Amino acid sequence: MEHLKPNAANNAPLTPLGFIERAATVYGDSASIIYNQTGFTWAETYRQCVKLASSLNELGIGRRDVVSVLAPNVPALYELHFAVPMAGAVLNTINTRLDARTVSVLLRHCEAKLVFVDCLLKQLAVEALALFPDNHQKPELVLVTDEYESEEANSLGGLFSERYEDLVGRGDAGFAWLMPETESDPIVLNYSSGTTSAPKGVVHSHRGTFIGTVDSLIDWSVPKQPVYLWTLPMFHANGWTHTWGMAAVGGVNVCVRKFDAAAIYHLIEKHDVTHMSGAPVVLNMVSSFTDARPLKRRVNVMTAGAPPPAAVLLRTESLGFVVSHGYGLTETAGHVVTCAWKPEWNQLPASERARLKARQGVRTLGVTKLDVVNPATFASVVRDGATTGEIVLRGGSLMLGYFKDEDATAKAIQNSWLFTGDVGVMHADGYLEIKDRSKDVIISGGENISSVEVESVLYTHQAVSEAAVVARPDGFWGETPCAFLILKTGLAKRPSEKEVMEYCRERMPHYMVPKTVAFMEELPKTSTGKVKKFVLREMARKIGKSKQSRL
């Protein structure tokens, strides 16, 4: 059968871009996006995207150019997930919670040609550009206006010479938008944390996001025309692929700039929401709301980022939310592991159900292999639920690699595995459970915080001699950063915890600032001088319980 080779008919590049063209045909008159009192149909959204792609093309944006966005979950951010790659370019969505310095680093690292900026984030963008070296080419800024915000917010001026709707308006609805040349062409560039020292830009291909999107739809059994409430930032790994997924199934995207528990309940009732996603902090929000009330219809919630605490899970489910638990990384397009639920588990006591649901689970259909291995030997660990190893993955929805970082890419992809940096165990029943994160990442309200990066800022404080940052369990945020410090000797004045926090607040995104600071005489260390972080984590846990911040 050697004469049968892939050909241009059957080897057409896999890409999620066709989803929206199809949605315009099948769901043309159905709602695509709802934002406050504004609504669009799929025919309109497709048309917007084609016109925008045409204008980007006119501006000279082409294959492999990077277009960045700084925006919350407004309709434009949804549209850009299609329009930018339809111009052949690569979409880079930036976490809006980052500070100007970090945004500046990322924009320079990704060499963005153009940045779309939400009207309430103008200042962040301008400050970020002001931090560019004088000789450095600055990207164009396009203002994403919002009819529900002030005239001042929506005004042009300064670095902003153009509005999003102008670009769309002058676009050609008949533009022959660009399909990828090969399915391994890049489609998005997502930075994996706010690290300023060495930004890790994860690049996904058209193939990877196609596989990730259909995989997530099947795994979550998403029906046709769901109503999806955007409680998950789209800039978080492209909303775990549900940006593209909603076009695939003709869903309704309920966009919302910011929300609290009251808004979530209001929107669920108003729009008959069927699906939503978010870090466990979203479950916390809806279940601890004082005005929480049982839902009239079931709402499916996908949570990930950290295992949902048992109490939160039980409380959320008792209100009528059907919680699914997944696991993914910026390095994966969507979830690659989910806690596939077995019907027989429904017979178990609630606490046991919660324990099982907190496990990360099994590979999704689009993932070829999942294992926990000894990182030195690549050998699988014993499936005993106790022996730890590094979680490794192989499959079509994994990243191509890190942008401009061949070393990091080579380190992450070894022996045909993606090394996740996460430590886990494999249970006897084949279900994965994460035990620790070897990269020292703290996950707070769904945001990844690099402890190394927080430490590097603390070390710049003139009074600090040694610093170690670990995660402290938190009932609301899941985890918060907790800093253990040894101060220099002979200081004229010892800083207070509050002063240290303020020092940090001026130098890093606010969500990264330690919520707890503890001064120590010495840090627990191994014989080779490495800080025993597991001891510090245990200490931080105790702080949590006693509500003290000083040991």
Add this chain to the structure above:
Amino acid sequence: MEHLKPNAANNAPLTPLGFIERAATVYGDSASIIYNQTGFTWAETYRQCVKLASSLNELGIGRRDVVSVLAPNVPALYELHFAVPMAGAVLNTINTRLDARTVSVLLRHCEAKLVFVDCLLKQLAVEALALFPDNHQKPELVLVTDEYESEEANSLGGLFSERYEDLVGRGDAGFAWLMPETESDPIVLNYSSGTTSAPKGVVHSHRGTFIGTVDSLIDWSVPKQPVYLWTLPMFHANGWTHTWGMAAVGGVNVCVRKFDAAAIYHLIEKHDVTHMSGAPVVLNMVSSFTDARPLKRRVNVMTAGAPPPAAVLLRTESLGFVVSHGYGLTETAGHVVTCAWKPEWNQLPASERARLKARQGVRTLGVTKLDVVNPATFASVVRDGATTGEIVLRGGSLMLGYFKDEDATAKAIQNSWLFTGDVGVMHADGYLEIKDRSKDVIISGGENISSVEVESVLYTHQAVSEAAVVARPDGFWGETPCAFLILKTGLAKRPSEKEVMEYCRERMPHYMVPKTVAFMEELPKTSTGKVKKFVLREMARKIGKSKQSRL
């Protein structure tokens, strides 16, 4: 971003084989197959498949070897869909309705190393092998026994030296089954019709069947753990990919050797069937059943092969079946076009709904492009629902090509399109409707019949001067073959219609035998001497109405 190339971690071959390994983990204790009073779990079915793959490997069956099967929808046929490719080999399922001569031609064409033969098809297999030329290497025959059939049927002897369960029994459950080396490795070889002159063996790749399977699951919104009644032969294009699909979602495969309407209703009620598929003849069967009764729970039925007639559709839906209509070819893995239903159509009168549902529809998500083109210029036809052209496709679920037939492959795949040979129109709303089949195929009860092949047999009759075969509409079968004959002059005795049919019955599979024979003085022809088949089709239609078989 040029340094970011696909690598062994993210470019792992797409294949449906991993579905069953995963099913054993997630659905290990749930039912996989039910057959009469016998049931299996997914853990058991996976184990059976691994052991069988191991035994095939021991027998020397390896990469790209062809393993054929002659069996109805019994558990073994399901298992072979995984076990054969898990040994690296290519599965060839043969239509059990073919005659020995055709089976013999196919087995020689595909160079099968091994043939699995159902216990009630022993004679067909033995006869097929008897037709092999003396010097031709014959494949091994393995008997697929059935505890519900007679001792004699299950007895070995003659060409059968081994039983299916012996092969499974001595297999190694720890066998490291083979993943494809590349995703374009072949997984199945399906013959597209019973044509004896030039068998067309369609080869699909692991990638193609993976894409086709997940595409069909999403398109039909198949939930987790459906109960699937096998009213569609698995040998028909691998059960439209639902063989692999049921492992993906941990469904229950209700296997059935043969069935009628009473059996369908009985099995639906007994096993809480949620899904089934079949040609429109199956809809006919359930809706025209004298003891037809409204279902207690909705059953989703996917039909394809020919548009369901409006009356049948309405009657079937009124009983509680939810009918979806798809379009695919042997050359595609599963459906590539389906009549995606718009909610607003539910408001239309029943007859209008039926008219809309009879259209083939829009491309599925896994298909890149669908069009209707002028085959000479490749230009798209006007989307007016009237201008005809050839239906062309591009996408990941299309075949690699025809086995040992580079000319046919090159003819089918041109200009990055697969040419389907079907004639259609594109409606203004982007929905495809088939108008005619340029290949002169008659579809009877879901089986494709080549009119050319029936004609070639008629021409061998010593009394026949000219023969032309067309489809005649039939209330039950959809279509049946209708032969128009001109007899030679000066015959001592003119054959009767019955004699012609008997002559055919001895020389072709029974389902291909013309159900109507009409003798003519001359055939309508074009100026260049080509038979005007559209005139004959019109005449055949009138025969249908007047119930006459002689004009």
